[in-house]
Every structure is written in structure tokens, then in C-alpha cells.
Amino acid sequence: MVVGCVPGIYHPGMSFTVAEPTGDRVEDYRRLVAQAAALIEGEPDRVANAANLSALIYQSLPEVNWAGFYFAVGDELVVGPFQGKPACVRIAFGKGVCGTAAATRTTQLVPDVHAFPGHIACDADSRSEIVVPLVRDDTVIGVLDLDSPRPGRFDTVDRDGLEAVARVFLDALSPGDAL
Template sequence: MFEVESYKGNREDNYNLLIKQLTSLLEGEPNPIANFSNASALLNQFLDRINWVGFYLMEEGELVLGPFQGLPACVRIPVGRGVCGTAAAQLKTIRVEDVHQFPGHIACDAASQSEIVIPMIDKGKLIGVLDIDSPEKNRFDELDQQKLEAFVAALMTVYKG
């Protein structure tokens, strides 16, 4: 049975505990949808000051909504469009302090002010992206980026696409 330990350390220690919890959740489970579902729930429980967290998965050349926590979202995003599509096209994390200043931003939730998107890559192939939105400008910093990239890397260790 999985138990969530409380986050009592500094931010870096708490992120390390989060990644340890993810690894425990993933152990022995090969189904990617189950793993993405638990990962989004774990992030939603861990992260404060966010209003959406979830996955967009590559399907026939575009990003399609996958497991998430939050309000209903855009279902399909073309690669190269918006923050998610740009991160997918560039195969790199994009951290946006103010989404209203990002050219071509797709507003699925008008409350979103900042965003971070981390590409998920398996064996050189884009699987999808992890997308996290916040109702607060400049919510995500360098530590968030480093640790969320490590979170995605841990998730990709069990991916069997």
C-alpha cells in the first residue's frame, strides 16, 4: 500500500521525497496511463499554488489530452503551438513567467498566469509533455524546473511505449 509521507524539509528535500514516492508508485506497473494518472495526482497533492497539472501525449503528430488534475482542458494541441506545442517542437523545458506574454499561448483556463512544460522523451522519441499551470505569475523557478525534469526522467524509466 502506498503512503504519502509528509513534506517537512526544505524545497529540494521535499522534491527528492516526491521523486522517491513516484518511484514507489511506479514499481511493477507497466501501464503508462495508470502511471501518468498517479503521477498527475501525486504532483497535484505536492505542488502548491497550481491550478492544473497533467499530461499531453503524442498521437498521430499532435498532443492529445492525457491524465490530469484540474478543470477540463484543451483536448488537442498542434506541435509548435502554445507553450505545450513549443516545448514539444523544441524538445526542451519551457518555463513561462507570464503566459499572456507568450506568443500564441492557448488559454484553456483563464485563471492561468504562469506555466512550465517538460517534454517526455523515450529512446529519442517524444512521448508527450508534462504541463503545469499556476494562477500566480512567475510561480516556477530553476529548482522547480530541475526537479520536475528529474520527476519526468523517473517516470520515463518505466515507460514501455
């Protein structure tokens, strides 16, 4: 038995395979959400879950050059677990795409980051972005952020799928875990 693993419970990293795309993006997201739920089932730690979900998303979605979490600390977002190039460490609420998602509590779907007023360029290769706010008990606790080098990479299918992944993350948190 692996130290720290509970017998009879699925444990990430033990023969977990990322599903191959089917060509049907709605179905692919349905499968991604199911994989996300299985991956973090029974684990209430937000950092562990954010790390595993970042890796799952990054490995599952094509044309993504950054996938990860920022967590709210006071009136700013602080980088959490992610996959991709090094990131901006702190982003104020209301600034850039991530800060706008946190301040408005709405998913930001940005087909061209260069056209977004106040965009913060953490990676010069990123051309489009989607950011899903993480709201628990009426409090913004962070955001789920994805970038792509392809303009127009993200659409409403991605929005719906990533909002479902965010719900899986939020549902797994320990009671009262609001950063």
C-alpha cells in the first residue's frame, strides 16, 4: 500500500489516464468533469485538488498553454497551483481578465486578450483566455484561469465545461474552507 492512501478509495497518480478526445467537445467536457470528480473524490484539500485539476485540464484540452488557479487573499488574487510558464504572482480584483472575473463574479471569455482593456500579459504567447470565478458561500475564493496561444480558442462549450469543473472543485472543499 502507498503511504497516505486509504484502501478502497481511488487515488490520483495510480494508473489514472487522461481520456483521448472524441471529436464531440460537449462529450469531451462531460468526460473531463467525470474525471475531475473521480480525481479529487474524498480529498478536501484545496491545494492538492487545484494541483491535480490543473494538470488534468492542461493535459486534456488542446491548444492550452496555461491552466491553473488563483486564490483570493484580501482584495487580490495570488497564484496557486498551475501548469504552464511562470505566472504573475498577484493580481488585484478588477485588474486584467482574472481580476475582472473575481470582481464581477462572472466568467470572462476573451477571444483576443490584446483587445481586453487592462489585460495583464503574464505570457506574451497567450492570445485568448477564459477565467471562471470560484464563489463559495457568496464569497469569491479564487478563479480558474486558462490561456491559449490561439485567438478565439475558447467558446461557450468551454465556458459551460469549465464552470462544471469549477463546481466539482468547490464541492470538494472542506466545510468552511473559504481561504
